[in-house]
Amino acid sequence: MRGSRPLIGTALTAGALAAASLVLAPAAAAVTPGTAQASYDCGSWGGGTATLTATQSGTAATITINSAVTTPLAVGADQINATLTLAKAGGGTVKFTGRKNPPLPAGGAVKIGPLSGVVAPGNSLNSYFAGTALSMNVFGFPVACDALTSQTPGPFVFS
Template sequence: MRKSTSRPVARAALAVGAVAVAGLAFAPGAAAVTPTTATATYDCGTWGGGGATLTATQSGTAATITLTSAVTTPVAVGANQISATLTLAKDGGGTRVFSGKANPALPAGSSVKIGPLNGTVAAGDSLNSYFAGTALKMVIFGITVNCDATTSQSPGPFVF
């Protein structure tokens, strides 16, 4: 009689599978920012001001923020022509900076949309654009536009 080797192999495969499932059960969850969308009001001096919507995403320590503002562009701006730096105050002190040169083509008179702007975050970072200083700096055709946040983000800061 021939001894079957399939049973020990099957048992080993089941044991490996069980260990893998157990490992997944205890694996850390994917990082997620909350809230994913916030609003704030910005004052950009002679360029205007008003409400803006900020949308955040996170993948590990990498994060992005896209900003759509009430500030309008007086002239058409081609895609990826706005260099932007968004500085967010970190709860407990310090700042995190998000930057990039990413915007869709903007017809004259349209709301400025910037992003995604890239930055690095740490677990537990609580970030808000409302602080003493320039929160948003845009350079368009060599002209610098500085915007100060005049309200705190609503419904609250981004927590990574």
């Protein structure tokens, strides 16, 4: 029993240090809301409501898009080049780009992402109305989509 006292002191010290490191650790970055909806018009490709899901890790952010737009042909994985442009409160834009999509069946809803972008703390991003909001290139065919509505329940605000 006599040898256990130093071990108890060591264990208590280690526990105190671990608790202190948790208190001093930086908070994880978060974007709110995590999900928003907006309507887009993609010309002959159709249109409708899209669900945008945002994530953030520091200044790196991603957005995944689940849209009402359908593809007339089956599309293999990672075959759609896409750029989503969002308007920044106070002026300017932030672009999210990538070539990431799951396999899509003919007539299936287009799902894209995650598309990557860079954000700053406090960025508030909403639908972009001053030009093409979402551009895609599918099998060499350009698809331009215009935002018709602002995001609901509101813009993405990055921390």
